[in-house]
Amino acid sequence: MKRVLVIGAAGMIGRKLTARLARDGGLQGAAIGELLLHDVVESSAPAAPFKVKTTASDLSAPGEAERLVAERPDLIFHLAAIVSGEAEADFEKGYRINLDGTRRLFEAIRKIGDGYKPRVVFTSSIAVFGAPFPEAIGDEFLSAPLTSYGTQKAIDELLLADYSRRGFFDGISLRLPTICVRPGKPNRAASGFFSGIIREPLAGQEAVLPVPKSVRHWFASPRAAIGFLLHAAWMDTAQLGARRNLTMPGVAATVGEQIEALRRLAGDAAVRLIREEPDATIMRIVEGWPRNFDPRRALALGFRADASFDDIIRIHMEDELGQRTPAPRPGRA
């Protein structure tokens, strides 16, 4: 009877993970006994062949983390965070949720003691890296974040590695690429346009492009991201050694390449809905972001990226728009 706790269950990744667990009826073939969904707002419980409970509270409030782990979940997905734009706009809130909330969770697990040692899968971010960068960022490149969000994630990574080394839990953190195509409404992440220029045209709406087409970035589909989380939940962490913070594989693409992929899948009419409107503030933020990686460790450990940016768009069309997508044309996609 495995207990699974998802913190940040009401967010985009949390909802997709929950839906996937419900659909699969378990984790890699192993039955789930109970799924506990937590977020600061009430999570919606999917229909599932196992018990699903939901709870809402502020993880950073005293006693909340202790309450969440009191029933000793075997597996904890910690996905909750204030996004980059908000953490930059509200310094205290970002540190309170992204640093103190995470540390309280880790402390609550440690204080149970008594042999309790859950797997903890934590979503970090490529925002732990800051310019200047090499052409492709390797697994030994330093974390020198240029945002408070990236700083908080980098600190959480250090804590996760130390708590794991000490044997308090069995942690692994995944630096997710920028998720694309992010469904739904834009959030306060400065990276929102990377999804907007695909999502809005596919819905027949205009999208604003605030940066030049030469901007290169690092992407994963929501489906690939859920695959990373499930792999991290079940892999043999002894392979990780002491370095438990992994850059996930992704697809490197320029905005120009994103747009050409959109043209291949949805035609010129869709592309014409993208309006170029340079924004110096967004450009300055994006200039500090990573463009490309060489994530050898994660690949060797079995994490798998999307095959191409065309595939990233196809996954959005299938999973969000319920469309059947054209098969890749040889030599193009």
Added chain:
Amino acid sequence: MKRVLVIGAAGMIGRKLTARLARDGGLQGAAIGELLLHDVVESSAPAAPFKVKTTASDLSAPGEAERLVAERPDLIFHLAAIVSGEAEADFEKGYRINLDGTRRLFEAIRKIGDGYKPRVVFTSSIAVFGAPFPEAIGDEFLSAPLTSYGTQKAIDELLLADYSRRGFFDGISLRLPTICVRPGKPNRAASGFFSGIIREPLAGQEAVLPVPKSVRHWFASPRAAIGFLLHAAWMDTAQLGARRNLTMPGVAATVGEQIEALRRLAGDAAVRLIREEPDATIMRIVEGWPRNFDPRRALALGFRADASFDDIIRIHMEDELGQRTPAPRPGRA
């Protein structure tokens, strides 16, 4: 009228820094108005041509950091820390002092606001690095510490960089090499033998060597370390950009090279006082430590290491034992 605050003033580096400021009568020719010395125990105030105050308290206790910065020191040296061995033995104490104490200090500065923006010079450590290493660790190598002490220092570095980027203070952190020859009694640092095998024989006493002579490590004399701190206090930090955590230059030497330097300066009789007594626990800790660096940024920014391990021993003989040391023999030292 410059106010200077030294936190951790009763420690070895703190006492040497204080003595140097008192002897120089100021900082690089600029007069000091007032020097405030803080530690968890009472600091001894040196005779100085400026006012010296001392205060003792626990930096991590609520309100203490606020009290320390209430008079708005222009320059803050933050040297206070639980050493590596103790931070490993007492998990909660290490995090309370080395992480929470530092964060409380940074928060106290931030909350003054009102244009207050002191220079903050923080002593970090090469313990932020963990094996496996390249042959020489460059300025872009990741922080993957293998101790709680190293984790706490790495987190402090991230906070210092973010608070500086936000404009709350003007911070710089220095990853000090292992200080050698550390005067006085051994402390609880696992690195203690690196000093012991020089210090004890020079005092006519036996020293224990717990590791093989092939072990290579990275050293700076106390005099060089004080030089780093003073340089960091006065340099133009605009040169640093966003990366404010610097590996200091040092001398890479094997234990065998340390011993040969001792032989050159104090003869065979001194070397015969070193007793080899392998200790598997210390060896295992030391195996995770860095051996050699390529600290280009710090060198380009004007930080200067000792010239050789012979010089490191000479400095100990001059500064601690009041001896005049033999001039370097050409081709040897």
